[in-house]
Amino acid sequence: MNAPTPGREQTPEGRTVDVCIVGGGQSGLAAAYHLGRVSARREREGLPALRTVVLDAPHRPGGAWPDGWPSLELFSPAAFSSLPGWPMPAWSGDGNPSAAHVAAYLAAYEERYALPVHRPVRVTDVADADHGGLLRVSTDRGDWWARALISATGTWDRPFWPAVPGAEVFGGRQLHTHDYRGPEQLAGQRVLVVGGGNSAAQLAADLQPHVAALHWVALRPPRYLPDDVDGRVLFETATQAVRDRAAGRPVRDVASLGDVVATPAVRRARDERGLVAGPMVDRLTPTGARWADGHQVDLDAVVWATGFRPALGHLRGLGLATERGRPRTVAPDGSPHPVRSASDPRVWLVGYGDWTGAASATLVGVGRPARDAAFAIGDALRPTAART
Numbered sequence: 001m002n003a004p005t006p007g008r009e010q011t012p013e014g015r016t017v018d019v020c021i022v023g024g025g026q027s028g029l030a031a032a033y034h035l036g037r038v039s040a041r042r043e044r045e046g047l048p049a050l051r052t053v054v055l056d057a058p059h060r061p062g063g064a065w066p067d068g069w070p071s072l073e074l075f076s077p078a079a080f081s082s083l084p085g086w087p088m089p090a091w092s093g094d095g096n097p098s099a100a101h102v103a104a105y106l107a108a109y110e111e112r113y114a115l116p117v118h119r120p121v122r123v124t125d126v127a128d129a130d131h132g133g134l135l136r137v138s139t140d141r142g143d144w145w146a147r148a149l150i151s152a153t154g155t156w157d158r159p160f161w162p163a164v165p166g167a168e169v170f171g172g173r174q175l176h177t178h179d180y181r182g183p184e185q186l187a188g189q190r191v192l193v194v195g196g197g198n199s200a201a202q203l204a205a206d207l208q209p210h211v212a213a214l215h216w217v218a219l220r221p222p223r224y225l226p227d228d229v230d231g232r233v234l235f236e237t238a239t240q241a242v243r244d245r246a247a248g249r250p251v252r253d254v255a256s257l258g259d260v261v262a263t264p265a266v267r268r269a270r271d272e273r274g275l276v277a278g279p280m281v282d283r284l285t286p287t288g289a290r291w292a293d294g295h296q297v298d299l300d301a302v303v304w305a306t307g308f309r310p311a312l313g314h315l316r317g318l319g320l321a322t323e324r325g326r327p328r329t330v331a332p333d334g335s336p337h338p339v340r341s342a343s344d345p346r347v348w349l350v351g352y353g354d355w356t357g358a359a360s361a362t363l364v365g366v367g368r369p370a371r372d373a374a375f376a377i378g379d380a381l382r383p384t385a386a387r388t
Contacts, residue, residue, distance in 0.1 A: 017051040018381055020137050020146035022126075022314060024056025024117045025063020026106060027152035027351025030083050030366045032115040034374035042378065050378065053146075055139060056119040057157075061110050062103030064156035069182050071206045072099040075198070075261045076364070083109055084367040095264040102363070123153075123314045126347075135346055148377045150348045151315060154361070155308035162194075162306050166284035173301040177203065178308075183210035186301050191215070192289055195305030196222040196277065201260040203305050204277075205269035215289070215297060218277045222259040227267060310352045320344055329356055332376035337369040340376065348373045 019035055021028045032054050039049035060066060074081050074096040078088040081097060088105045091097040097105075110117055118141075125138040129145055137144040159178040161167075167174070175185075177199045183206055191211045193204045196218030204216040260266065269275035281289040288299040310326055320327045321343035329338035329349055337357035341347040349356045350373050351366045359365025 015143065016134065016145040017053045018146070019050055019052045019148045019150065019377060020135070020144055021052065021054040021150045021152055022123045022137070023063075023152035023154060023351075024054045024058075024061065024110070024115075024119060025065075025152065025154055025351075026083060026363050027154060027360070027366050027370065028054050028056065028063075028117075028150070029106060029109055029115060030370035031150050031152055031350050031374055032117075033083065033085055033109075033113055034367075034371045035378070036113060036115075038374050038378035042382075047382070050381065052116055053144060054115060054117040055121040055123050055137070055144070056117055057122040059120040061107040061117070061119075063106060064154060065099045065103035065106065067156065067178070068099030069180050069203075069206065070098070070100075071182070071265060072202065073097060073263055073265070074102065074363075075263065081363045083363060084371065086112060088363070125317050126314055127317045133346075146346075147381055148346050148348065150350055150373060150377075151312065152350045153311045153314070154351060155310055155353075158309045158311040158313075159304075160307050160309050161304055164194075164281070164284060166286075166289075167302075169286050170284040170288075170299075170302065171286050172288075172299050174304065175301070176304045176306070180303060183207050186211055186303075188212050189300035190288075190298060192217065192281070192297075192299050192302045193305055194218070194280070194302065195307070196220060196259055197305070197307065198260055199307070200277070200305035201266045201275075202263065203303055205266045205275055207303075208269055208273055208275060212300075213297070215299075216275070216277045217280050219280050222277050224260050224262050224270070227262050312349075315347070318344060318347065320347065326352075326355065332372060335369075335372035335376065337372050339369050339373040345380070348377065 021031050032052060035050055035052050043049055076096060078091045078097050082088045086109055088097065091101055122140045123137055124140060126149060127136050129136040134145045134147060135149050137146055137149065156178065159176040161176065180203060186207060187210045189211055190213040191207055193200055193216045200216065201222065204214060208214050279291065282292040283290055288297050290296045320341050322328055327349060328342040330340055330342045331338045332340055339348050339350055339356055350370050351360050353361045357369030360369045
């Protein structure tokens, strides 16, 4: 639903909500869904529903998925890739659901539950308001005020570019996963793919049949997961690790299984075309790349499949306590998922990876952390006499 955004001339009362969700991708939608459940419970108890708004920067629904390259696919079948409440429709194509299929599902999910999404609205800053203990949410379409805020902006808007010697003098093209739109961009060229994870493997497999030469490099040799391991197994492993850690038992985390999920396309490239990653280059040169042993190759392009960092610039003004360069989070009572800011109980973070809940950056994994955040917020905002 594309609700109109009122202008700046409105009073704070006209744009004051109980909960503001920043980000309308999979994490924001999961949080909005569960806040709807909280509101339904409140109404059964004779309390007003929570006033909620979702502010989303893109002009279209689907989060980052519409920006994925055409061959991008999930690690799991549709049945194991669903948000809470409504299963993803079956996928009839080869392999697992495509990025376009996911984007269409998220758009339909948003419409199905009439989630209060406003777009395009880019949040630029969150700060303490001057009154009532509220947060002021500044955007490019005017300000909002909220009693609680869920940050669900993900990582797509903050690609990570590593500092590799010579990158500044390389004369060819450099692009990040964020900007890759398909092999046609680099057809017939000599390409270096840098990275040791799933994106690097999928991009290398996508490019290999179309380029003149492909060199895939990583800091250490990527380990393929067993062919029968997909996203469902990864989610189950991550969930069990949370339980084991809470119980003081030995933990087997996801990293112990390997680095790269062997999707059908990656598996074909590995088995039929010998796709394998080599050692990382020592440096880039004006015309290509050189390894520590002196070996050199000429290149036309470098693709940096080096991951992303949490897009949290909008929270900078709050001065939240940090740990390892990101906001320090704690779990609300009764939850194993650390989704609340440790220093500001009004601020919640959902969907950024394991530090905000096991597998929370995945479709299937974000539901539980989003649920726990929504219900904890609902409890915190209940009138004192009605709290459970």
